[in-house]
Amino acid sequence: MIPNFKAHPWHGISAGENSPQVVNVFIEIVPSDTIKYEIDKKSGYLKVDRPQQFSNIIPALYGFIPRTYCHDEVMQLAIDNGSTDVETGDLDPLDILVLSSHNIHGGGLVMEAIPIGGFKMIDKGEADDKIVAVMVGDHAFGHVRDISELPDAEVKRLKHYFLTYKNLPDEPAKCRIDDVYGAAHAREVIEASKRDYASKFGG
Template identity: 75%
Template sequence: MIPNFKAHPWHGISAGQNAPEVVQVYVEIVPSDTIKYEVDKESGYLKIDRPQKFSNIIPALYGFIPRTYCDEGVKKLAVESGSEDVSSGDHDPLDILVLSSHNIHAGNFLMDAIPIGGFKMIDKGEADDKIVAVMVGDQSYGHFRDISELPAAEINRLQHYFLTYKNLPTETSKCRIDLVYGADHAREVVVASQKDYAARFGG
């Protein structure tokens, strides 16, 4: 009998047949988590990265798009869109935040999502884009197709989390958001990260 092996969520699962219009997402963290979980790059298992320092809770489902990597292509897009002092991509899979009205209690699952925009975040000189997406079929968010359709307060809430979640109250943020972009640019970032993955890992 051939044993069953778990596919590595970064390398062993595709970004989806319809990427970048609809992408498959591996979700690591949900809004109720007070621990930041992250996939262990070697084993593929979900591990504890760190406890959340304060009461800033992830505002939506959070994870990454499989078989993506942020390197020279993602850096190039950041520079072309006006970012300065960018040394590279962050050498991680492409992060994605998925808006949904559903109360999901734990991460470590796959889902389909539609990218509607994102944040051009620069973290210590590295391009660390955060794609914003909506859950396919979600009753409250599923009809959105561009981040410009979201209320300004929702966009501000998402930005605030990414600009503050790593910092102590007395610290100045070490990252910045240079651009809030729409669905077209989000798809470009996804494609660039797929090309960066192929260049780094093949396939």
């Protein structure tokens, strides 16, 4: 009899057969969450990180691309594209925000998404890219193929979250966004993070 087991969301699921054009995403947080969850790297289960601070509620589905890691390759890509005082990647899986019109009630699930761009975020010397994607087949966002197709107000809303979600009132900004990039560069970041993963954990 084959024992039951659960694949580790980071290591046991692929980045997607058609990655980086279409990627698998493990969703950790949904917009209705008032608690920030993140993957426990050892067990693969979701754990409570912290309550969301003040009004900073995640604006879309949020998670990571399996079998990615942000280290030297992701750092070098940031430097090659003009970022300064970057010392490393953030040593985590690559973060991804998935736009969808559907009301998904909780995290801990896997979906396919199409990367359309991202934010080159630098957080205290760490390259901490945030990929922006759309859920495959979504009725409102599924046709979008590049972040330039989104309304400016939507991009500003996403940027505002990432620039403020760690801050207490009246604190100086802890991170910055050096660039808003399109789908082509998002695919480069994904490939760099896959190479970082292979260097750290094997192919």
